[in-house]
Amino acid sequence: MSLLSIDNLHASVEDHEILKGLSLTVNAGEVHAIMGPNGSGKSTLASILAGRDDYEITEGTITFRGEDVAEMSPEERAREGLFLAFQYPIELPGVSTHQFLRTAVNAVREHRGEAPLSVREFLDRMKEKAAFVNLDPALMNRSVNEGFSGGEKKRAEIFQMAMLDPTLAILDETDSGLDIDALRVVSDGINKLRSAERSFVLITHYQRLLTYVQPDFVHVLVGGRIVRSGGPELALELEERGYDWLLEEVEG
Amino acid sequence: MIDIEKAPTRLHAALEEFGASFQGDGAPDPFADVRQAARGHFERLGIPTRRDEAWKYTDLRTALSHDYTFVTGKTGLSDADIDAAVASAEIDGFNAFRLVVVDGEVDASRSDLAELPEGVLAGSLREASATGGGAVETYFAKFADVEKNAFAALNTAFQLDGLFLHVPKNVELERPIHVVHVTAAAKPSFVQTRHLVVVEANARALVTETFVTAGGSEATVRNDLTELVVGRGAGLEHVRIQDEGDAANGVSLVQVYQEADSQASTFAFTFASATVRNNITMVPAGPGCTSTLGGLYICHGTQHVDTNTLVDHIAPGCMSDERFKGIVYDQSVGVFNGKVFVQREAQQTNAYQQSQGVILSPDAKHFSKPELEIYADDVKCSHGSTTGAIDPEALFYLRARGLSESQARSLLLYAFAHDVVAMVSNEALRDSLDARIAERLT
Numbered sequence: 001m002s003l004l005s006i007d008n009l010h011a012s013v014e015d016h017e018i019l020k021g022l023s024l025t026v027n028a029g030e031v032h033a034i035m036g037p038n039g040s041g042k043s044t045l046a047s048i049l050a051g052r053d054d055y056e057i058t059e060g061t062i063t064f065r066g067e068d069v070a071e072m073s074p075e076e077r078a079r080e081g082l083f084l085a086f087q088y089p090i091e092l093p094g095v096s097t098h099q100f101l102r103t104a105v106n107a108v109r110e111h112r113g114e115a116p117l118s119v120r121e122f123l124d125r126m127k128e129k130a131a132f133v134n135l136d137p138a139l140m141n142r143s144v145n146e147g148f149s150g151g152e153k154k155r156a157e158i159f160q161m162a163m164l165d166p167t168l169a170i171l172d173e174t175d176s177g178l179d180i181d182a183l184r185v186v187s188d189g190i191n192k193l194r195s196a197e198r199s200f201v202l203i204t205h206y207q208r209l210l211t212y213v214q215p216d217f218v219h220v221l222v223g224g225r226i227v228r229s230g231g232p233e234l235a236l237e238l239e240e241r242g243y244d245w246l247l248e249e250v251e252g
Numbered sequence: 253m254i255d256i257e258k259a260p261t262r263l264h265a266a267l268e269e270f271g272a273s274f275q276g277d278g279a280p281d282p283f284a285d286v287r288q289a290a291r292g293h294f295e296r297l298g299i300p301t302r303r304d305e306a307w308k309y310t311d312l313r314t315a316l317s318h319d320y321t322f323v324t325g326k327t328g329l330s331d332a333d334i335d336a337a338v339a340s341a342e343i344d345g346f347n348a349f350r351l352v353v354v355d356g357e358v359d360a361s362r363s364d365l366a367e368l369p370e371g372v373l374a375g376s377l378r379e380a381s382a383t384g385g386g387a388v389e390t391y392f393a394k395f396a397d398v399e400k401n402a403f404a405a406l407n408t409a410f411q412l413d414g415l416f417l418h419v420p421k422n423v424e425l426e427r428p429i430h431v432v433h434v435t436a437a438a439k440p441s442f443v444q445t446r447h448l449v450v451v452e453a454n455a456r457a458l459v460t461e462t463f464v465t466a467g468g469s470e471a472t473v474r475n476d477l478t479e480l481v482v483g484r485g486a487g488l489e490h491v492r493i494q495d496e497g498d499a500a501n502g503v504s505l506v507q508v509y510q511e512a513d514s515q516a517s518t519f520a521f522t523f524a525s526a527t528v529r530n531n532i533t534m535v536p537a538g539p540g541c542t543s544t545l546g547g548l549y550i551c552h553g554t555q556h557v558d559t560n561t562l563v564d565h566i567a568p569g570c571m572s573d574e575r576f577k578g579i580v581y582d583q584s585v586g587v588f589n590g591k592v593f594v595q596r597e598a599q600q601t602n603a604y605q606q607s608q609g610v611i612l613s614p615d616a617k618h619f620s621k622p623e624l625e626i627y628a629d630d631v632k633c634s635h636g637s638t639t640g641a642i643d644p645e646a647l648f649y650l651r652a653r654g655l656s657e658s659q660a661r662s663l664l665l666y667a668f669a670h671d672v673v674a675m676v677s678n679e680a681l682r683d684s685l686d687a688r689i690a691e692r693l694t
Contacts, residue, residue, distance in 0.1 A: 040561040050652045076656035090649045095665025103663065111654075143667075160653065 001066060002027050003199050004049075004168055006115035010059035010224075011048050018044045020224035021060070026168065029196040033235060034203045034212055036221035037243040042203045043087060045221070046172040049201075050084035051077050064168065078104075079111035081167035084172050092144035097156075099162055100144055101126070109163055129162035133189040138224040151182035158189040168192070170201045175209035187212030222250050259592065269583055282381045283392060283411070290398045290408035292325040297402035307529075309587040310558040315527040318440040325357035328438040337466035338362055341432040345680035348430035348460065349374060355436050356443045359415045369423055376667045377416040377448055387418045387450040391481050401531070403503045407477040412446040414476075419455040421483070428458040428678060432660035433476075435496060437468030444475045444515050449490070453483040454509070458678060460491040465500060471526070474502035482514040489677055490516075492530075495523040495688070498553055505531045512538025512567070519676060520547035520559065521685055522694055527556040534563045536570040543572040548672040550692040551584030551616070559586035563605075565598035565628075574605040577672050579665055580616035580694070587619045593624040594633065601631040609639040610668060658694075665693045 004026040011019040018041045024209065026032055036042050048055050051074035062069040065080055072080070092100070105125075106116040117125065130137045133155040145153050154174050161169050171190070175183055190213050202209060210218070210232065218234040219226045222223065222243070227250050228234065238246075299316065301527030338352055339493040351374065352362035358376035365374050373380070373387075380388050398405040415431050435443055451457050459480075465472070482488045490506065502525065510516050520530045534543045549557040563572045588607040609618030622635040642664055650660035666689060673685045 013629075046497070050648075052648055052652075073657070074648060074651040075654050075656050078652055084652050086649065086652075090645055092646055092649070092664070092667065094671055095663055100650065100653075100655075100663060103659055104650075104655055107654040107656070164653065 004064060004201075005063040006060070007063075008060035009048075011058065011063060012043060012056050012058055013044070013054055017058070018224055019048070020125050022221070022225055024219065026118065026199050026201060026225060028167075028199060030217065031194065031200040031202065031213065033215040033218045034201060034221050034226075035207070035218060035235065035238055036204065036252050037247070038205070040221045041224040042205075042221055043172055046087075046170050048085055049077075049170055050068055050074060075107070078164070079108050079241045083161050083164055083166035083169045085154075085161060085169065085171040087147050087172040087174075087176065089153040091146045091148075094145050094146050096138045097142065097144050098126070099109045101140075101160065125163065128184055129159055132162050132192055133158045134185050135159050150177045151179065154178060154182065155189070156184055158186055162189070162193055167197060168201070170203065172203045173205065174202075175204055175206065183209065184212060210235045220246055220248060281411075282384055286393050287409050287411065290393075290405045293398050294402055294405035294409055297400070297405060300402055306560060306589070309585070310527065310529055310556065311526065312501075312503075312529075315471075315473060318533070319518070320440045320442040320471075320473060323355045323436070323441045323443055329354065329434075329436045333436075333466040334359070334362065334434055337434040337464045338432050341430075341461075341462040341464045343430065343460070343680055343684040346428060346678070346684070347459075347680075348428040350432065351375070351415050351429065353414060353431060353445055354434045355441065356445050363445045369371070369425065371420040371423060372425060373416065373418040374429060375416060375428045376413055377446055378411060378413040380416040381411070384628060386619070388416060391450055391479065392448055392501065393479075395479050395481070395509045395535070396477060396505055402507065403475050404477055404505050407444055407446055407475050407505075410444065412444050414445040414478075415447040415459070416460065417447075417451075417457065418451045419451045419453060419457050421452040423452075423455045425455070425457040428460055428625050428681075431461040432458065433461060433463045435463070435465045435468075435472050435474070435500065437465045437472050437487070437497075438498065439468075439472045440471045440474070442473045446476070446688055447478040448481075449479070449488065450481045451483055451486045451488045454485040455483065456487040458489045458491075460493065460681060462493045463496050463500075463502075465496045469497070469499055471499045472496070472501065474500070474504070476502065476504040476526045478504070478506045480506065480508045480516065480518070482508065482510045482516045484511040485513045486511075487515045488517075490518040490522070491676060491681060492519065493521045493523070493685070494525050494528060497524050498555065499526055501526045501528065502522070503529045503531070505533070506514070508532075508534040508543070510536045510538065510543065511535070513540035514538070515542045515544075516579045517544035519545070519672070520549075521672075522547070522549040522551075522557045523688055524552075525557065526554055529558045529560065530562045534561075534572065536563075536565060536572065537567055539567045539569040541567065541570040542674065545572075545574045546675045547576045548578070548669050548689070549586055550579045550669065550689065551586055552581045552692070553584060554582070555584040556587075557585070561587070561590045563592045563603065565601045565603065567596045567649065568597060568601070569645065570598065571602040572604065575672055575675065576607045577668060578609040578618055578620050579612065579669065580609065581612045581694070583613070583615040585617045585619075588637075589621045589623070591623045591625070591634070592633065594624075594628050594631050596627040599628050599630045601628060602631040603631070605635040607637045608668070610665065611639065611641055662690075666690060669693070
């Protein structure tokens with residue numbers, strides 16, 4: 001059974017149809033890249049998978065670990081092992097990263113039937129995972145993302161992902177706004193988390209992330225549908241030729 | 253009983269009765285002229301109504317419509333009930349001197365004022381004024397505006413009891429003073445207290461007041477007046493914690509007068525109450541003062557909390573920092589009206605004001621009205637006022653990480669509320685406030 005199965009998904013926001021029959025299957029351990037021009041529906045897909053409620057699924061199904069995702073709240077999805085790294089991670093003044101993550105990690109653990117982490121265990125794990133992405137552990141005592149640079153916010157998202165240990169991670173333009181050094185750090189973090197049990201969906205506009213994180217499959221999203229799928233070579237082709245030739249093929 | 257519109261004569265009779273209860277024991281009658289004048293002002297002003305601009309959002313009629321008795325000391329309370337109420341106000345690790353005030357009268361037997369540093373006076377204001385002289389003579393009833401504020405006039409009209417604290421020059425009071433107010437609420441009661449705190453030049457003190465109810469559930473009205481005098485270079489922090497239950501109404505005035513280079517802060521935390529109006533006036537009267545005022549109200553049911561502040565910058569080079577936050581559930585109402593005056597002489601004033609309300613139900617309301625009047629030209633003043641729901645993006649972010657909706661909401665509200673708690677200097681007090689906040693956020 002596949003981990004994630006999206007079948008003929010149609011979705012709208014404020015009666016404006018954005019996804020128009022998207023289908024995608026992700027199996028355990030696979031890394032899928034979804035590329036596409038601006039406005040093709042990439043971030044909409046990420047938001048719908050995570051359960052943002054501004055979107056309406058008008059047709060089609062999303063099945064995650066055999067369950068219909070449409071029936072699940074955002075927190076149920078997260079506890080089942082779905083993680084969304086936000087394109088624009090939000091700042092939460094006054095909410096300490098430490099306190100928030102401990103609540104989150106223990107909510108996920110409880111759902112899995114695991115005992116909550118003790119303070120000691122939690123701190124040890126935080127230290128270990130922060131090192132994954134070169135994040136200063138002192139930032140954990142600060143408010144979530146508050147005053148973080150763009151790069152720190154993206155690294156903090158990967159750090160949170162490592163803490164929550166998801167089975168499916170959706171990374172929404174995690175590479176955007178990163179300089180080359182930060183991109184390398186974030187990519188290293190992702191690579192360290194790759195495993196036979198964990199799958200990734202990398203949503204990106206550019207190919208450059210994919211030179212550091214080698215995908216198994218590359219899909220091109222145009223006009224709310226996947227118009228082409230292939231291996232890593234497809235990303236290189238897009239980098240060389242842009243999206244226009246595909247748009248012409250689709251429209252023509 | 254004291255609805256002046258409906259039954260002015262009953263009010264008058266009640267005041268007579270109340271006044272008489274202080275007399276006849278042969279005690280001296282200090283400040284008789286002050287009280288008589290105040291009485292006159294009250295009779296002239298009457299109870300404010302919503303026609304008064306300053307009372308636009310707060311209608312006291314329901315709160316005042318019960319058949320109240322003016323109480324002047326413990327009435328019909330068992331010792332066990334009082335003890336339990338005092339214990340409930342305890343703050344873990346606070347290590348404070350304690351003054352217990354039961355139904356408006358200082359209860360020396362339950363107070364703990366032993367081992368005060370040399371020269372520090374702390375105790376009953378009524379006793380201190382009977383003795384006469386000293387700081388009471390110098391400062392009593394010198395600051396609150398009884399000509400315009402009816403409740404201040406009503407309070408000043410009687411020989412009320414409460415805390416008198418005098419910290420002499422250069423003395424740092426290391427342990428806080430904790431005033432525990434206990435209201436019986438065994439019958440509808442009108443309770444008044446009055447405090448005078450004088451912290452002389454370069455002295456320091458922390459005064460906390462906690463308001464609790466012992467057992468009873470009848471409607472009560474309080475009218476509390478606190479005058480805080482902060483000498484040159486001195487520091488005073490004052491924290492009020494209102495938590496008397498949903499039948500407790502109240503009007504209060506905290507009047508702060510600061511001499512040059514002093515630091516004063518006053519905070520109001522309102523948890524369980526009925527209709528409450530908190531007035532805070534700060535007057536940094538000499539150059540170089542820092543004035544901090546803050547508050548938090550978390551309202552449920554039909555609770556109504558109205559905060560009215562005034563910072564009157566009359567001297568140059570002072571700074572004021574004001575932050576009030578409200579969280580309103582159900583059909584509750586929060587009101588904030590903050591005035592900052594910067595007079596012509598008050599150049600280089602730095603005044604900052606912020607008010608924020610979070611509305612958690614379609615039937616709850618929050619009104620926020622900042623007012624800045626600036627007559628000086630070299631000043632930095634800013635104010636911010638926001639009222640709204642919890643940010644849905646923030647909620648979604650937390651839920652997408654596995655927190656339940658209620659966990660996410662609590663975490664965000666707690667952070668919002670803690671922002672005010674963080675302004676309080678004492679850690680034990682902060683912990684106690686945080687714990688109570690967590691309970692109030694559902």
